[in-house]
Amino acid sequence: xxxxxxxxxxxxxxxxxxxxxxxxxxxxxxxxxxxxxxxxxxxxxxxxxxxxxxxxxxxxxxxxxxxxxxxxxxxxxxxxxxxxxxxxxxxxxxxxxxxxxxxxxxxxxxxxxxxxxxxxxxxxxxxxxxxxxxxxxxxxxxxxxxxxxxxxxxxxxxxxxxxxxxxxxxxxxxxxxxxxxxxxxxxxxxxxxxxxx
Numbered sequence: 001x002x003x004x005x006x007x008x009x010x011x012x013x014x015x016x017x018x019x020x021x022x023x024x025x026x027x028x029x030x031x032x033x034x035x036x037x038x039x040x041x042x043x044x045x046x047x048x049x050x051x052x053x054x055x056x057x058x059x060x061x062x063x064x065x066x067x068x069x070x071x072x073x074x075x076x077x078x079x080x081x082x083x084x085x086x087x088x089x090x091x092x093x094x095x096x097x098x099x100x101x102x103x104x105x106x107x108x109x110x111x112x113x114x115x116x117x118x119x120x121x122x123x124x125x126x127x128x129x130x131x132x133x134x135x136x137x138x139x140x141x142x143x144x145x146x147x148x149x150x151x152x153x154x155x156x157x158x159x160x161x162x163x164x165x166x167x168x169x170x171x172x173x174x175x176x177x178x179x180x181x182x183x184x185x186x187x188x189x190x191x192x193x194x195x196x197x
Contacts, residue, residue: 107170
């Protein structure tokens with residue numbers, strides 16, 4: 001197959017997939033996960049049901065694919081933020097703040113705990129979320145080497161602490177509350193916290 005033809009097909013597939021993901025998330029935000037059918041998704045996305053089923057077997061698989069795309073996009077954004085400064089502590093602060101806002105906004109976009117439970121269920125936590133954990137661990141290790149963090153807790157434990165603590169941003173009532181949560185999380189990482197432990 002000619003290269004141009006292959007690129008055109010790949011672009012079309014990506015566009016159809018994106019339309020399905022975006023349509024599903026919009027419908028789920030409006031009606032809840034159990035209020036959306038595959039037929040409605042196909043109609044709203046402008047594809048036939050047969051085409052929809054070639055891409056995804058059910059609503060849950062669409063939401064999982066949306067979550068994976070969502071996390072990958074935000075991970076790329078977080079990586080760009082960390083590259084914007086030579087100060088490891090500032091990079092960590094920027095990344096944690098942005099991550100908390102992502103968690104907060106995602107909860108608003110999906111509008112339901114059943115969706116959050118689906119996309120964060122044990123086996124469904126995929127390689128991209130593991131990549132997020134490794135990325136955060138790297139930032140924490142850099143900040144630790146620069147003397148900007150406590151040293152009495154291992155880096156993987158600190159990464160887990162940050163991700164779980166900032167997970168509470170999903171329930172934060174406002175962006176101001178999210179900022180306070182980030183400040184509290186950062187306070188738990190400070191060297192001064194080490195002497196109080």
